[in-house]
Each structure stands twice: as structure tokens, then as C-alpha cells.
Amino acid sequence: MGARGRGIYRTTSGSCGAANSGLGDGWEVSADLTGGYYDAGDNVKFGFPMAFTATMLAWSVIEFGDSMPAGELRNALVAIRWATDYLLKTVSQLPNRIFVQVGDPIKDHSCWERPEDMDTARTVYTVEAPNTASDVAGETAAALAASSIAFRSSDPAYSETLLRTAVKAFEFADTYRGAYSDNSDIRDGDELLWGAAWLRRASQDDSYLNYIQNNGKTLGADDNINEFGWDNKHAGLNVLVSKEVLEGNMYSLQSYKASADSFMCTLTPDSDSSHIEYTPGGLIYTGQVAATSSTPQSSRSSYSSTPTTYSAPHSPNYYPQRIHHRGSSLPSIKDHPQMIGCKEGSVYFNSSDPNPNVLVGAIVGGPGEDDAYDDNREDFRKSEPTTYINAPFVGVLAYFVANPNPS
Numbered sequence: 356m357g358a359r360g361r362g363i364y365r366t367t368s369g370s371c372g373a374a375n376s377g378l379g380d381g382w383e384v385s386a387d388l389t390g391g392y393y394d395a396g397d398n399v400k401f402g403f404p405m406a407f408t409a410t411m412l413a414w415s416v417i418e419f420g421d422s423m424p425a426g427e428l429r430n431a432l433v434a435i436r437w438a439t440d441y442l443l444k445t446v447s448q449l450p451n452r453i454f455v456q457v458g459d460p461i462k463d464h465s466c467w468e469r470p471e472d473m474d475t476a477r478t479v480y481t482v483e484a485p486n487t488a489s490d491v492a493g494e495t496a497a498a499l500a501a502s503s504i505a506f507r508s509s510d511p512a513y514s515e516t517l518l519r520t521a522v523k524a525f526e527f528a529d530t531y532r533g534a535y536s537d538n539s540d541i542r543d544g545d546e547l548l549w550g551a552a553w554l555r556r557a558s559q560d561d562s563y564l565n566y567i568q569n570n571g572k573t574l575g576a577d578d579n580i581n582e583f584g585w586d587n588k589h590a591g592l593n594v595l596v597s598k599e600v601l602e603g604n605m606y607s608l609q610s611y612k613a614s615a616d617s618f619m620c621t622l623t624p625d626s627d628s629s630h631i632e633y634t635p636g637g638l639i640y641t642g643q644v645a646a647t648s649s650t651p652q653s654s655r656s657s658y659s660s661t662p663t664t665y666s667a668p669h670s671p672n673y674y675p676q677r678i679h680h681r682g683s684s685l686p687s688i689k690d691h692p693q694m695i696g697c698k699e700g701s702v703y704f705n706s707s708d709p710n711p712n713v714l715v716g717a718i719v720g721g722p723g724e725d726d727a728y729d730d731n732r733e734d735f736r737k738s739e740p741t742t743y744i745n746a747p748f749v750g751v752l753a754y755f756v757a758n759p760n761p762s
Contacts, residue, residue, distance in 0.1 A: 376470035391441030396680035399458035413501035415750025422757035467700035487533030493546030544574030676709035
């Protein structure tokens, strides 16, 4: 995540020659909105996918932190905190206001420049009550609640702050129901259930258990959606709530477990109920790129931009070298200290040369249905790395490292 962390630069594995970025974020609304992550290859902070990234990192630590070497566990917690410190800022003006985005995506996407050189508008997008933001507020509640569990043993005071703020974020999400986006494909009911499920797990408060039970049908819990991602939580929600059934004998939630079982069966090629399309190399094909959705309890395949993890199924020594990522494709500040302006970066975007800065461990979208991957920087659907693709892999890989020969 180091290549996407913004604010006062901190050294982490995965980024090369990076420096400070976005230190004035929030000034136009008299708020400090520095920090956080740019979720992909651009320079915009989208609160919705960032919160999902934090939730998935926290879930990875909760489930598989014991399998991580001490140093890697510390790295994971640092990565989570870089997100949650920012998310705390975005909901610091509750109960009436939440900040959901920093940066103008249209202006940003018209430029190809390093985060350190970024000079496009840092517009702050705000939702004021009674306007709705159940999707982003619900996911923020989930992220803070899940992270409170991850930090409970190492930093109890911070854990309490996260949980207390998660409750406030959820209250906003539930009070003003509806999505903040005008995209009709974005639902908000799954985030409300998802946020409630994480608050239940973090607090053990029965009111959240009752919420999940009483609002399931209203908020679409019965929707049979066989995917999981930053804008669709159904499969992850069902897996998470299933733990209440399996570990707490909460049989009133059996329908969630049944949906989770159904989801797992659809992903199993030999299952009678499987209707997922696979590529010849064995990757799930989702319609545009070959990759599946993931929870820390179900693995996912994609393309890694380093040779050390998963790479092309038919080319084990290959890894993408022309990924759609500004900081990776442009010369580093260390190697080129002079500013590279908005349009001056186009020569690097259009270059056929490999990116000069390798993002160690970054995972991009993946190949097409025939396993073909052209390694083309312009094809962002296949070649762009994102935090919310990487985050679920943390726990999955930690498990497989600790259990190289699982039964």
C-alpha cells in the first residue's frame, strides 16, 4: 500500500523514490483531510473504496494475523492505520457532515503526473444531512469497527476511538438512507447490513444482531449476488454473518449461512451449482477481466506486478511491466527532481518502455477471458493496480505462507 499512501511520506515496502503529496487537502473546507490512499493509478482519494480497503486489511489481520511474521503484522497495522486515521477525519464533523472524496476525477484523469507534482483541483466532496450517504458511511463504519478489533490488543485506546466513531458513522448511514452516488448500480442496503455486522462483531452489542435479523429482507440480504467488491458486499456479508451461526449458534441467521454456502458452491468448478465462467488458465472471468472477488476466507486470483507472487498462468516468469499507474510509470522524484507537469507526463504514458518503478506486490486487474494480457498501460481495466484488489490478498497469502500444504 506504500505506493498509494498520501500525505507526509512514510517509507514502506512497495514504493520507490516517493515523497509528500496532497498536504493541503481539505483547506478549502477548513478541514485536515491529509493522509489516506489514492485507491488506484490516479491521484484522487475516493472514500468508499478506501474504506473497503481498510475493512479488508483489518479482516485479514483479524483472521490471519497470528499467521503473519511479527514484522509483517506491524506493516499490516501501519497500512490499516494510514487509512483509518484519514477515515476518522472524514467523519469528524458528524452527526451532520461527512467528507466522501478529495480531488476532481475528471481534471485528474486528464493529467499524467506524479502525486508529488499534482496541481489539479483538490475539490472536497461533502455530504450534508439530510442528504444520503449510506453506502460510503456504512462502509466507513465497517472499516472503523473491523479495525477496532485489529488494534484491540496493540493499542486499546485507539481501538476504542475507532469503535466509538464507527457507531456514529453507522447512525448517519442508517438515519439518512440512500446512496451518495447518482450511479443506479450502486446499492446501499448491503453496506448498512455490512456495517451492522462488523459493529456486532466488534462490540457484541445485541442491537446490531437484531438489526441484521430485522432488516435483512428490507435491505436486500436475500439477493443472490455472486460477487464481492468495494461496491457490493453481499458475499462478504454472508460469510461474516455465518460466523455468528457457526460460532454463536445464532440459527435465526441461518439464511445468511445458506447464501454463503451457495456463493462458495458457485465458485467451485465441479459443483452442480457452479455457473461462473473460467479462463483456460483457471481464473474466474467476471466479464471484463479475469479475476474473482475475495474475502480473507476465500482466495482470489489475479495478476501481480512483481515476479514474486502470482503471474500469468501460462508464463510463470512473467509479470506486468507497463501498469497503469502514474507513480510507477513516471521517473521518481529521486531520479528526476524537476516537476513533470500535467501534459508533460504524456510521453511516459505513451511510451512502450517498462515502468521505471516496480510496485512490489501490486496486483492489477488481470487478463481477458482467453488469458490474454497485452501489458498495455492504456488498458486500465487490465493493467491498473488498486488497493482494494490487494487488500483481500493479505490474509489469504498469510494463511498459505503459514500453511503451505493445506488439507
